[in-house]
Amino acid sequence: MDLLERLRDAGWRLTPQRRVVAEALQEVGGHLTAEEVYLRARERLPEVSLATVYNALNELAAMGQVLCLATDGAKKYDANAHVPHQHLACVRCGRLADVRARGEDHLRLPAKERRGYELLSVEIVFKGICPDCRARGN
Amino acid sequence: MDLLERLRDAGWRLTPQRRVVAEALQEVGGHLTAEEVYLRARERLPEVSLATVYNALNELAAMGQVLCLATDGAKKYDANAHVPHQHLACVRCGRLADVRARGEDHLRLPAKERRGYELLSVEIVFKGICPDCRARGN
DNA sequence: TTCGATGCAAAAAGTTTGCAGCGAA
DNA sequence: TTCGCTGCAAACTTTTTGCATCGAA
Numbered sequence: 341m342d343l344l345e346r347l348r349d350a351g352w353r354l355t356p357q358r359r360v361v362a363e364a365l366q367e368v369g370g371h372l373t374a375e376e377v378y379l380r381a382r383e384r385l386p387e388v389s390l391a392t393v394y395n396a397l398n399e400l401a402a403m404g405q406v407l408c409l410a411t412d413g414a415k416k417y418d419a420n421a422h423v424p425h426q427h428l429a430c431v432r433c434g435r436l437a438d439v440r441a442r443g444e445d446h447l448r449l450p451a452k453e454r455r456g457y458e459l460l461s462v463e464i465v466f467k468g469i470c471p472d473c474r475a476r477g478n
Numbered sequence: 479m480d481l482l483e484r485l486r487d488a489g490w491r492l493t494p495q496r497r498v499v500a501e502a503l504q505e506v507g508g509h510l511t512a513e514e515v516y517l518r519a520r521e522r523l524p525e526v527s528l529a530t531v532y533n534a535l536n537e538l539a540a541m542g543q544v545l546c547l548a549t550d551g552a553k554k555y556d557a558n559a560h561v562p563h564q565h566l567a568c569v570r571c572g573r574l575a576d577v578r579a580r581g582e583d584h585l586r587l588p589a590k591e592r593r594g595y596e597l598l599s600v601e602i603v604f605k606g607i608c609p610d611c612r613a614r615g616n
Numbered sequence: 617t618t619c620g621a622t623g624c625a626a627a628a629a630g631t632t633t634g635c636a637g638c639g640a641a
Numbered sequence: 642t643t644c645g646c647t648g649c650a651a652a653c654t655t656t657t658t659g660c661a662t663c664g665a666a
Contacts, residue, residue, distance in 0.1 A: 355621060355665065374655080389623045394656060396621095410548040413631085414655065428587070428595055439591045446581035449566070449604050453577045456609035457566055465601045466587050471594035493640065493646060512630080527648045532631060534646095551656085552630065 342366060343419055346405060360384040361396040365406060365419040371436045373414045409436065411465060427463075430470035439466065480504060481557055484543060498522040499534040503544060503557040509574045511552045547574065549603060565601075568608035577604065 343366045348354060364380035365372065372380070378393045397417050401408040407418040409427065412434040426444065428437040441464060449459065481504045486492060502518035503510065510518070516531045535555055539546040545556040547565065550572040564582065566575040579602060587597060 353620070353665065357622065387623080391624080391657075392622055398656095410550065412548065426587075428591075428593060430595065431598060437593050437595075439587060439593070441591070442586050442588055443581065443584035446584050447602070448580050449564075449577060450580055453566075453579070454606075455566060455575050455577070456612075457568065457575075457604075457606035458612055459604060459606040460569060461605045463603045463605060464585070465603075466595075466597060467599045467601060468592075468595035468597040474594075474596060491640065491645070495647065525648080529632075529649080530647055536632095 341422075343405065346422070347400075350403060350405065352399070352403070356385055357381075357388045357392050358396050360388060361393055362400075362419075365400075365417060369419060370438075371409065371416040371418050373416055375414070377417065407463075409463075409465075411436065426466065428466045428468065430473055431467050432469055432473040435470050435472075437470075441466070479560075481543065484560070485538075488541060488543065490537070490541070494523055495519075495526045495530050496534050498526060499531055500538075500557075503538075503555060507557060508576075509547065509554040509556050511554055513552070515555065547601075547603075549574065564604065566604045566606065568611055569605050570607055570611040573608050573610075575608075579604070 343362050344354075344359065347358075347362060352358070360381040361377060363384065364377045368380070374390070374394055374397055377397065378388070378390045381388050381393060397406070397408075400406040401417070405421055407421045409416045409418060411427075411429045416436060418438075420438065424444075425438045426441045428439045429435070444462075444464060447462060447464075449462075481500050482492075482497065485496075485500060490496070498519040499515060501522065502515045506518070512528070512532055512535055515535065516526070516528045519526050519531060535544070535546075538544040539555070543559055545559045547554045547556060549565075549567045554574060556576075558576065563576045564579045566577045567573070582600075582602060585600060585602075587600075
């Protein structure tokens, strides 16, 4: 089931601008900054504005339909929210990759550790140095 | 062993400004934004500048002596880098709490999933709604 | 028809940088 | 004495907001 279908089912008001934002996220599948989403959306609909892209991304993130990752400077948006996965982030250049960890199903926060929070999800980010940064020395 | 000792051992040049930054982080123990560190540092040394606070925080984070958490808008700095722990973040207000999860010692990234990255650490953030935001309705 | 989404531009928020001078080791 | 840290102010990046208008449902 693709992102646009899921959004329609969620009753999200669908405008041409919002459609190209969703399409940009879906077509890449990976992790895009707001700026990157904006550039791709604009290829399809030149009059879309950056503010509208931010509005749409914030709503999608609040709905839980896309993930918002804030590892380094700029936030990145991930359309794969419906497929459980973890991330691998380069501490040098900020590059992100999707991964599947082992043992994540045993990861639990005991009730006494919940501090009254209502739990929604767990985000797991492995940090390291990507092959390119390693090759580039240090 | 406190933060200042660890920094001295690491050969970090210690100036009055850097000292009050480290002291501010240590005295609170929790999670502070750069601005909060700045305000606290300034109570002890009024002429310290925000740029210097950012310089110091960035160096400390790069050294691995403090953790930098970028869950929401502003980055937060955590002096407890030498004690393994996870975080619990409120998706509404951004409040952070330290927690200890169960099963985290079994969490592994299989070699075939490492994509050539050199692994350094794992960051685990539980997301939820804090008691205050729940009380405040929805 | 209605109410929410949009574009634009301006502002806010967060962070980094350049440079001359100062001070920790 | 030296090299790196500092303050200041300005620049930069990222994100949000106000408001009049437009269009999806």
